[in-house]
Amino acid sequence: MLVIQIIITLIIAIITLFIGLYMGNSKFISTLKTKKEELEEDIAKARVEAAKIREKALEEASAIKKKEIVEAREEVHKLRQSFDSEVKQQKEDLKNQEERLIRKEENIDRKDQNIEKLKEKLETEKTEIEEIKTQAKEKLNEIANLSENEAKEIVMNEVKEKYESDLALKFKEIKDQYEEDAKKYAKWVITTSIQRYASDITSEITTSTVVLPTDDMKGRIIGREGRNIRTFEKLTGTDLIIDDTPEIVVLSCFNPLRREIAKRSLEMLVADGRIHPARIEEMYEKSKKEVEEYIKEAGKEAVMRVGIKPPHSELVKLLGRLKFRTSYGQDVLEHSIEVAQFAGLMASELGLNVELAKRAALFHDIGKAIDHEVEGSHAVVGGQIAKRYNEKIEVVNGIQYHHNEVDAMTPEAVLVGAADALSAARPGARRETLENYVRRIEQLEEIAKSFRYVDKAYAIQAGRELRIIVQPDKIEDAMAEKLAQDISIQIEEKMQYPGVIKVTVIREKRSVSYAS
Template sequence: MAIHFDLTLIVTMIISLLAGGFIGVFIYSSLLRSKKQAANQIIEQAKKQAEKIRRDSHYKLKSELQQKRNAFLKEIRQKEEKASRLENENIRREKALRREENQLKIKEARLENKEKKINELEQLLYEKHKKVDFLIEEQNKRLEKIANLTIEEAKHELMKNLESQAKLEAVQLVKDIKEEAKEKAQREAKEIIAQAIENLAYEFTMESTLATVELPSERFKGMIIGREGRNIRAFEEATGVKVIVDDTPELIVLSGYDPVAREIARLAMEYLIKGKTINVNTIQQMVNRATKEVNRSIQKAAEETLRELKITNVHPKMREALGRLKYRYSYGQNMLQHSKEVAYIAGSMAAELGFNVNLARRAGLFHDIGKAVSNNSEGSHVTLGLELAEACREHEIVKNAILAHHEEAEPIHPISVLVTAADKISGSRPGARRDTLEAYTKRITKLEEIGNSFEGVAKTYAISAGREIRVIVEPDKITDEQAMVLSTDIASKIRETMEFPGQIKVCVIRQTIISKYTDDFEDNMNFEH
């Protein structure tokens, strides 16, 4: 039994040892597999991390490259735009230089022609002097033969004989000189005189430089003047307008060159009279109130005008100047209404001719814009208007229309010609300049009567609203030289017997019609002098 127990124990131990060995081998194998899997996972994670780092680095590098590329392209575009602007500026300057060069060439050609004409006139004058000296010598010889004449009588006879011949010869000489300078002289003289009358000489332009304010009673004159003249001085300093208090009952007069300042003064004075309290403080308050009211009125007038004409993109300075024309008058004609009328007429003609209607209206509306600032500035309204248009970057055709409508520049586009024509139509039509029909008819009739009063005149016609008369003479009674003398005599008589604004052109027409007939043909020739 003991032997059997030992064998069983030994077998059990051997089996246990074998089982333990198998278990150990299994555990060892499991541990190896676990470590291998962990190692594989670490390697896989390391690979993923490395791939992520690689992708992030690639994206970052790509983003940096894209940013640098965009910055480079932006810099290139800016340089291209700058180069384009410089190129356009150079092209504009080249065009301006070419225009100036062409104008200089034209002026040089005109100067050469004038110099040539002056030389011809000098030669003609020399020959005329020689001829006059010869005639005087001949007359003196004739007078010496007359024994019964005194020296004074001889001189009188000589002057009488030479008067007609010398007058005709002088007219011919004057004609040559006048034709050369006529266009420029008339334009410059008209511009200077009109500018001086409109802007300065208030004694001669009462209607455009004075405003009146009615008073409830005479006691308000004392209130307006104030103690020792304090109130009236304060009012004049605040408005820049002179207050005239005279013997006219219940009325005061406001005088000033600036129509806007005059309107502000009128409203301020009405506010003061209505408030019945006039002192230094209330004067400044009412002037400020009136200034705001007039500014609103200017803005409203400009907006309504632009809306009515459908004109957009107008610079604020141009808009303000346009509104100020509401208070500006020229020869009694309201300049804002005149500008609107010119804009409509120019636009209508542009539509008929197929041009830009909106641009024609714009040029017509702004052609006299300089008159809105001419009261407070040096220079003509044309120069001031051009400066304002250039400062506001107006269209070139608009600027050219401002110059061309007073012939201070050649038209660069047909629209400029249309604006000039529209301006003349608006200014010269009957009734445009506060002229009643009766007064207009009387002036026309008077002009025709003056022309018909001269001997040898067949018929006289007043045209262009009385700005021009055309005198038809009988060719068998009036020679060409006498026709030139007649135009001067008629103009002198008009100046002596009539009052009129601006100028009147006297045109004398002498026409000779010669007709010839043969068996084979008929030849008619018309000559006009």
């Protein structure tokens, strides 16, 4: 505050000096000198006072510093004591833990020793028990005059007879509980698919007929010394049957493709009228090209009907060749289209990949187009063909799985197998020889009669149902249910058949009395 007063006084003196100089007043100058002297005295006093204040401040600062140092030393001492106390406590804790660990290790060592002793004792007792069991078995065999396996079989049979009824009841309960919903949903999916798709009934044809304008044409077809007919049969690989049937000749061949080429060739020859070996060769080549074009168109049409993305052109050509292949009288191309439609419909109902299911199903029998040219089953060969022409691995797996030759990678592969069985099993889809039919009927009845308490067995409805009559006093209702299931499992394991075989077990007891 004193310094500020001095500065203000100095400023006033300077201003007054300038005014005095300007006015030239000598009195003012003397006054100014007086003020200057007073100002110098004030400055001297201020300096003295400032020095005192400084000394006082230094003394106070030194005292504060000493006080803080003392307090700091006391705090450090307290912290050091606290730290030493904590370290001491931690050392004691560590020492206690170490002692506990040592005691635990000693206990573990003692337990290990006890365990080893127990093991040795158990081994000894086990050896003694085995010896006792062996001696008991030998004595039992001596008493009963039976081997171990024979005694075991007797015991098992007794247990089976004793608890067979309980097992049958439990089996029926479990079956009724889980089977109803599964059957209901499976039937709904299959019937929905069948309802939305229907195809023609197929039949096997091994001959083709060609209508002639006149009977005189038969002689021209045969040719001089039979040269025309020999040339025709050699080129086409078919048998040309010329009999007394008016204005008709018959082409016979088990290969539908060859038979179709031969039929077209003969029709063109009859229409042309010129029949000789050179002309036969010319018409044969022309018919062959026409059939190849027809095969391509058939493959394209199949792809379009199924509604999938166009595959490789070679796959389309192989697909078209299936038009001239039959399996149990079933047109393989139509069968493939049908399987694709079934698989697609079921995939749609189940929320699966429809495109994948249809694609694998349409190509599932593609191996049949060349299976006579290479070794291996048509399912495996078909998968290799599809893989060669860049089909996805899921499609390849679906093709190879449909006869259970590989494991299924996707649910769509399972649908392909189910759709294939469904197409083959529908009424009129396939034909079989009388010999195979009789063999299947006999095998069904033999399997049924091989079970205990079966009195009679009859295969009816062309082998699609098996009715079994059992001894009513030996089998209860629950056991009859289990017997039907056991026979079904045996049929599945030992037989191959299209569709489903219904097994019906009939248990009936009649009591008759006569009053006279």
